[in-house]
Amino acid sequence: MDDIDYARYDRIRPIRWTGDTLELLDQRKLPFATEYLTCTTSDEVASAIHALAVRGAPAIGIAAAWGVVLAERAIDATDAIDAAAKLEPALQRLNAARPTAVNLAWALGRMRAALARAGHDWRDALEREAAAIDTEDLAANRRMGALGASLIEPGSGVLTHCNTGSLATAGFGTALGVIRAGVAQGRIDKVFAGETRPWLQGARLTVWELQQDGIDATLIADSAASHLMKGGKVQWVVVGADRICANGDTANKIGTYQLAIAARHHGVGFMVVAPSSTVDMATASGDLIEIEERDAAELHSVGGSRTVAEGIDAWNPVFDVTPHDLIDAIVTERGVIRRPDAASMRAAFGG
Numbered sequence: 399m400d401d402i403d404y405a406r407y408d409r410i411r412p413i414r415w416t417g418d419t420l421e422l423l424d425q426r427k428l429p430f431a432t433e434y435l436t437c438t439t440s441d442e443v444a445s446a447i448h449a450l451a452v453r454g455a456p457a458i459g460i461a462a463a464w465g466v467v468l469a470e471r472a473i474d475a476t477d478a479i480d481a482a483a484k485l486e487p488a489l490q491r492l493n494a495a496r497p498t499a500v501n502l503a504w505a506l507g508r509m510r511a512a513l514a515r516a517g518h519d520w521r522d523a524l525e526r527e528a529a530a531i532d533t534e535d536l537a538a539n540r541r542m543g544a545l546g547a548s549l550i551e552p553g554s555g556v557l558t559h560c561n562t563g564s565l566a567t568a569g570f571g572t573a574l575g576v577i578r579a580g581v582a583q584g585r586i587d588k589v590f591a592g593e594t595r596p597w598l599q600g601a602r603l604t605v606w607e608l609q610q611d612g613i614d615a616t617l618i619a620d621s622a623a624s625h626l627m628k629g630g631k632v633q634w635v636v637v638g639a640d641r642i643c644a645n646g647d648t649a650n651k652i653g654t655y656q657l658a659i660a661a662r663h664h665g666v667g668f669m670v671v672a673p674s675s676t677v678d679m680a681t682a683s684g685d686l687i688e689i690e691e692r693d694a695a696e697l698h699s700v701g702g703s704r705t706v707a708e709g710i711d712a713w714n715p716v717f718d719v720t721p722h723d724l725i726d727a728i729v730t731e732r733g734v735i736r737r738p739d740a741a742s743m744r745a746a747f748g749g
């Protein structure tokens with residue numbers, strides 16, 4: 399199953415820990431400038447998450463974990479218990495940076511737990527935990543790539559949405575990892591990527607990432623997706639997730655829900671690919687997920703140039719929820735759940 403040369407996908411590193419600082423590849427400037435933002439405090443990391451300098455559910459969890467290490471460097475504490483109390487305000491500010499992707503709260507929960515277990519070496523324990531979160535995410539992505547690709551018949555076309563690649567994760571990607579594996583194995587002949595308005599993660603990031611790998615991808619306007627499916631050009635829609643609930647309902651980038659509806663209408667498969675850190679068994683269904691709403695200014699302009707008359711109102715929810723019954727497969731590093739529902743999710747993840 400593992401016949402993939404992973405090293406060729408290692409070129410893009412969105413998150414670099416230097417030992418003293420956290421360097422984040424500034425995704426607001428891609429694809430035309432490759433610049434790293436240097437964070438020396440946890441509040442700088444929280445701001446970078448909020449401003450989308452670093453984005454993508456797994457990546458914001460990893461960045462936040464390193465943010466806790468930066469917070470640890472700034473405090474004096476007598477022991478791990480004292481440190482936990484002193485670090486908590488910084489953890490809460492990191493947690494508040496973005497609401498929808500559960501990976502952020504999950505990573506901070508792991509950092510709290512690591513501190514609670516630690517002895518006198520609590521500073522090293524926090525650094526080891528952040529590194530483990532990073533390493534485990536890369537391993538999960540590689541595993542999901544192989545599992546997800548195995549569902550795709552040779553000669554298929556796929557459509558993806560937003561950016562779920564190296565930029566959104568520790569490397570290789572979630573949905574984009576499946577696409578990379580599927581192309582490497584000769585299963586996928588054709589890749590389409592939606593622009594992903596308004597922030598254009600697909601147009602600015604996904605097709606650029608695939609170009610770095612030498613994988614041809616065709617960009618489409620988000621509004622061209624149903625027409626593409628009707629023409630029989632894609633057999634699977636492959637997307638990531640920001641939060642998967644206990645019944646399989648899945649929050650992902652705005653526009654995902656309408657892709658799932660169109661896919662079902664056209665007999666196209668719909669696959670969600672995300673690490674188990676994106677699974678939230680404490681949230682029963684998608685109705686309970688807080689959907690982030692961002693500034694209307696993201697809709698008023700394109701590339702910094704105003705496109706909308708002054709005085710026009712705009713509504714900018716940046717995620718939506720795909721009901722579980724529109725999902726054909728959820729792929730995590732723990733395996734594939736076909737036609738997910740509360741029972742199959744419980745069987746896979748407990749709770």
Ligand SMILES: CSC[C@H](O)[C@@H](O)C(=O)COP(=O)(O)O
Nearest residue numbers: 453454455560562566638639651
């Ligand atoms: C692998 S990241 C999770 C999602 O699949 C991704 O597409 C997404 O929605 C990210 O949202 P973003 O707002 O760019 O952080």
